[in-house]
Amino acid sequence: MNSKKFILLFFLTSFCLQAQNYSQYVNPFIGTGGHGHTFPGAIVPFGMVQLSPDTRVDGSWDGCSGYHYSDSVIYGFSHTHLNGTGVSDYGDIMLMPTMGKPSLNNKDYSSKFSHKNEKATAGFYSVKLDKNNIDVRLTTTKRVGYHEYTFNNAGNANIILDLNHRDKLMEGEVKIIDDKTIEVFRRSEAWATNQYIYARIEFSKPMKISKKQVNGKDENNLFTGTKLALAFSTTVKKGEKINVKVAVSTTGYEGAGKNMLAEGKSIDFASIQKQAVADWDKELSKIEVKSSDKDKLTVFYTAMYHVFTQPNINMDVDGKYRGRDNKFYMANGFDYYSVFSLWDTFRGAHPLMSLIDRKRTADFVNTFIKQYEQGGKLPVWELASNETECMIGYHAVSVIADAMAKGITGFDYEKAFQASKNSAMLDIFGLNAYKQNNFISIDDEHESVSKTVEYAYDDWCIAQMAKILGKKEDYQYFMKRSQNWKNLYNPKNGFMQPRKNGNWYEPFEPREVNNNYTEGNSWHYSYSVQQDIPGLIAAHGGKEKFEQFIDAIFSAPDKTTGREQVDITGLIGQYAQGNEPSHHIAYLYNYVGKPEKTDAKIKFILDNYYKNAPDGLIGNEDCGQMSAWYILSSMGIYAVTPGLPEWQTTKPYFDEVKIHLEDGTTRTITKNTGREELKKLGFENAKSFKDFKYDELTATPVISAARIFDLNTKVEITALNPDDKIYFMTLDEGDANVRKMFTAYKGPFTITRTTQVAAYAERNGEKSSIVRANFNRRPNNWDITVNSTPTPQYTASGKLSLIDGINGDANWRKGEWLGYQGQTFEAIIDMKSPQQITQLSSTYLQDSRAWILIPKKVEYYVSNNGKDFILLKTVDNTLDPKDETAQVKEFSAEVLPTQARYVKVKAYHFGKLPEWHQGAGGDAYIFIDEISVK
Template sequence: MKKAILFILLPTLLFAQDFAKHVNPFIGTGGHGHTFPGATVPYGMVQLSPDTRIDGSWDGCGGYHYSDNLIYGFSHTHLNGTGVSDYGDIMLMPTMGEPSFDNKVYSSTFSHANEKAFAGFYSVKLDKHNIDVRLTTSTRVGFHEYTFNKDGQANIILDLNHRDKLLFGEVRIVNPTTIEILRRSEAWARDQYVYARIEFNVPLKVNLVKEVNKENTKLEGIYKGTELALSFSKQVKKGEKILVKVSLSPTSYEGAKLNSSEIKHWDFEKVKKEAETLWNKELSKIEVTSDDKDKLAIFYTALYHTMMQPNIAQDLDGKYRGRDNQIHRAEGFDYYTVFSLWDTFRGAHPLYTLIDKKRTSDYINTFIKQYEQGGRLPVWELASNETDCMIGYHSVSVIADAMAKGITGFDYEKAFEASKASAMRDVLGLEAYKKNGFISMDDEHESVSKTLEYAYDDWCIAQMAQIIKNGNEVAHFSKRSENWRNTFDWETGFMRPKKNGGWDKPFDPREVNNNFTEGNSWQYSFFVPQNIFGMIEAYGGPEKFEAKLDEMFNSESKTTGREQVDVTGLIGQYAHGNEPSHHMAYLYNYVGKPEKAKEKVHYILNNFYKNTPDGLIGNEDCGQMSAWYVLSAMGIYNVSPGNIEPSWSTTEPYFENIKVNFENKTSKIITKNMDLSSFGLEIIKRELFALPEKITPVPIIQSESKAFKDKLLISMLDKYENEKYFKYLIFYKIEGQKEFNLYLTPFEIDKTTKIYAYKTDMGMRMTISDTISATFFKKPNNYTINIKSKYNPQYHAGGPEGLLDGILGTENWRKGDWQGYQSQDFEAVVDLQEIKSITEISTRFLQDQRSWILMPTKVEYYISEDNVNFTYFGLVNNTLDPKIEENTILNFTANETNNKKARYVKVIAKNFGKLPEWHQGFGGDAFIFIDEITIK
């Protein structure tokens, strides 16, 4: 029963309260939070922070880790809690004495006892030369204050090769107090442009230059190259300060000069105060009160983390670098970057629709421009680059949610056009998804997760179509949104991967593998936000669904399969440290058990967020981890962003008093006994939106294997969800036949065969499923194999016979057709079953060095008639550069012109060994990936 609504509308006053004082920027800088402690303002272009990590390591993605005691410098761009490393642009480091460009020399130790961080401010003492550093910032300008505590030569090192790869650097000396910089770099963003203007408050002279691969130029005071560093110096007395302002621009030197006008003076304290004022303005949008200072610190730091990105990416005159790498001007909106949409569509963007409608509109206008300039909506956009990181096309969730909540300021029709264009592409499994209604392991890796997330995104597009009254598209995308049913196995009660038309075996719902995105089946089997009641029905009704949730939360907190660093914060198989689990506690509300939702939500609030450096249970992920805390502390969460009848799923608020101040100058107070389902939502009267009818799920074509020697039994026995009687008819045909036949009983095949099948509903609807196909291969020989090495169970290619089945893997090894061996050589003996003349032996290997998969250094072949005494047949050395980033397949082939007779063939492939220093996994063990052994 809904409780009485208590909405108190109040005019929003100018707040004198200091909310910024509660922010602790060190939260998340330890553990696996990946945050940074430096100075920034809300949604600012500059994130000025110390870098203690330069190797791109997992826990160094934000440039800083609390466990470190060495600072390499202070750079002006940082990512907040991501799982991939980038940024760290325009790094400055003050030193004393003789300058050096060796970062082991110019770096300095520091102590946390001499380190402070507040909203918009950071300070530290560098031990090596007794230099005090203070940092603050405006939106586009970073402000440094260096105090040199002894006499001598002071240096400011500018190292453009800091962290990621420098594609091209340029430094122009304008005058002794001003320099201009261009840095083009490659990391996660493959071609990032940063222009900068550095201004010193006193003249400095260039006293050392490192310039590699420099361009020939006769212009004095201009330095260029792919390695570039300069030192600027002056003599200082004890206690003397040098002030530095660094303005950034994504477009040009002129843009950086224009942006430098944000700070026209040298008053550090004034800039620091202005940054604090900006933070108080934003943080005052949600007021909470508590006697517990830790709870206040956790809440306001969480709110602070949600406001560190997306980042403004245009100059003061509106110019920005578009997805086409051309310069454009934003008209009527602000252009942003850093969209971690796989994470943030779940909680952060719904929070923005509540307290930041104008920026939500700006984000969507940014999406539309990226579609117009780059041909598609962003997936994970960074610095005008599409990283293609993570899955789905979740821009459409942000757009649909804004439209559903009545947010204006962008073109609804153009937004729908862009969304539809993203959904109709033929990449990343979408071609198979559109054709078959699901993605198979044969089609694409992470097949289950992609099927589920595409289905949700399609529902979002259907919601948009309903709003703009496009009935045909409503029907089309509503049907697609039900494709989750094609991955749901009613018998096991899990979303499950398919291979070659049937369920993949063996199946362990706890296993983290390449069929899921950063998780396992437990963590994806509840992702149907577009049709929660349909999902509950599929599980057998409310009681069985509740029992399934209970089982998840009460299972052993241990996963199997691949070690996945993202899967943290386990409560049973619920993983709060990664985003796919974030809505699950609220699902208890949908089966009438709000007390269980409250229990789980409050347990997470109490135990997984702390006022300590390791106070986040997982990656911050650009505000999503913190957005969950902010919303849940308010007692609300948006389980289904994009719903045309928007509402919040609710629980008991975490604070006694919560006041939300909106952009329209009104406020609402949350009390513990109020109905929050429509809190802060501008509900617009619309026609009722009919839920899509259930689709007819595709049939299951099951067999023992994909390849066989003599004969193979094919079964299509299929029950309907929890029914014990047959509700569907299955029709099939073998390639070459003209007509489909009614399936009645299992049948055998004895040659390579492609089978097509579909189902029809026997009820009144008479709906027909998508037609699927499966291909079964008769092996080209009767050879057997004895593998002496031990393959990783994640990469088994169907077992030992997978190396002799004639089925060749592709460059996308994640689809499961390759065998993987780590920390060992590969050795196997093939039995030809009889003595034969051998003229050629060949083995296929794959290299994907970014995934630690490298070619063997060499492959040796031996032959024998008795499997005891082997003689040499041939040796093939690797010729592929291990640094090549493109996935590459090579055949290691040995030939013999003279007939050599043997029954047994031994293959030995030598592992690359430890990963070298140039590799991001330096010191780790390389994999060998092998697919097929061919003997002629």
């Protein structure tokens, strides 16, 4: 492209941002159907209040936001909601207008509604409640929700305040200030286990308490308890309006009062709505797209609306906020935020913000640093000043590295680096094994493949920070760690494959969704080397072979196997647009010189998986990531590697895009804009920093043999790189105190006793980590018949796992347990000849939240012919099913000396999950591991 043409197509201009009316294209109903998990209520950009109707109170997956388009009943209007998450929470400070005799039962105060009488626009929501013919209109500022209720019939009007709405109320308080003002405190438990919210509620006319439900204090206009609901009533004329303002705070009543004074003085609903629209237009005007297709404009601007829904401002107007340690702090020089879905948003939403909102990106990083200082580590999935520990990785470091690489200032780089390094050096979630062994195996931690590859990317991000700060040793250390993916890359098949007991885990099916991956399978994670795509290409044997591997994911059968995973949606072959691990894969064609294939795939996804309809999102919105992918891809760019100040590119989707940056300049993109121009879009002036040399990782060898054997087994050790030399040692069961040395491996060898084999590989003086494998000679020659059918995901190493002498631990996801759902477990052990028995035991697991419950009772029988069994002992369960601690319990029975050849174990399953359980009505599991006969 010649320079004149470039100047015409892609130019910098000085620009004074004039907000356009782009809010007209926002359709808040997009994503409220299907599995989008969005909500339609009134919000302003990044606001603390999300004022929206609740149609779901059961905590169901498709009700995570509190609303689903398929519903026809509204329970009330609450002030906090989550945007497209996969776990349910929020729905705080719920109000509901009714008429007639008040009731505090949600089946009575709820109302039918029709979508034809419902409207949602940017900053506004309205609906008619059919039961009592009440028109509801909602709008909001950052911290104050505005309600307008029009009672179309004369009579007794009620406003219900139910603090038991949706999640579990730990503490509740209502203080009556006067007949038009109340204060409310709610501490609740759901996904965020200790969430605080305070509110000041002001009615436009005097209201009297007409009904109450209180299980605590009830005196002097003060009500407390864990069951707390009140009805406030007055008489109304036909057509009369009652306005309600609700200011929220996480710090206390004083904070709610200050927020009300700052943002709740107006009595003009229309002016507040107008200001909300103006706030949206200001944000949405940062990117202007041109199209003759109104649906495309709606999809684009609703996507921006969803990205700007969160994180949410989480401080009072004076900067006071509740920290991660539940103490109070003042935010000086930055805004403090909450709701960081970082496993999702590091991929696209945060890179988008680094382009169009650098100041807010710095605020996010400052929030991270404060959460590290106050809570001990960077956020993983932070919600309402709680760390949920949801999802994997420590992806706050990606956001920080991306900001530093792109020259974003306004935060302390050194503090950010130290906080990031801290996350990488902890001993949680498999990190200890990862640091020692350079990968995580199934034996160490569940979701081992996903954690290994995502930790490796995060380590690369920390290395980039170290490079920027000139920290040579840190750079070298983390760059070496960033290569740990090589230990799970199987060169024989090209997949990231789990390892167990030193070997590859078999049987291996890349389509299988199981506990070795996070919300996915090997197809989804075998491309997750964002930090080193050239290295991944080389591992596959070059660009041509890697291109075939990318082709393969799109052409594979579009059905997964293994566990049903609701997050895996939008399948093209095994590519899943509905879940985040796939989001960068179509762009990998650029790395093999086939950008036309990237263009075709991206256009297909843009055309087919984003629509102007309630089910217009193909998967969970996930706090803006699903929409950020659309925004970036439609502009012709995407961040395959956040932490690099450059984009991967595709053909722009719109006729023209104007991006207005914070420095007052504008970038213009058309369909003819060249890829090289797009590659540095917005980061043309990003600095380059000196690279330091670092060591290449030598991959750890694989040890294969029968884990349990009868007489002997052959051990074979294989290097993952044919140029590596292998060294090994063995430690037999009988010579634990003998000091042994590693010797060169010459070829396969046979062992006849229980043995540990250790090995490492070496290339050019660089040693791999040491891998250890244990091979056990069977402690007996017994046989076992199991008369129950295990769930396919939970079969351990087969039925012999029940009598192999190897015990599973409380982390059942490692795969050592046999799991049986909805059935009583029964097994018969044949000891081959009569034995004297004095003790019988079997081991079970309880993880109530995962539907795994200890059996009601266990019976032990014996027989000499395998047909006629005598009951020797019954052991009853004493563990409370409500105990949510994951724990192992042995059911042991001492018996009088008894001669028998056969032992039967019968464990009675818990049955249906009770009402108090989140999975109420579902069938509980029995998890059993070891049966012992002495």
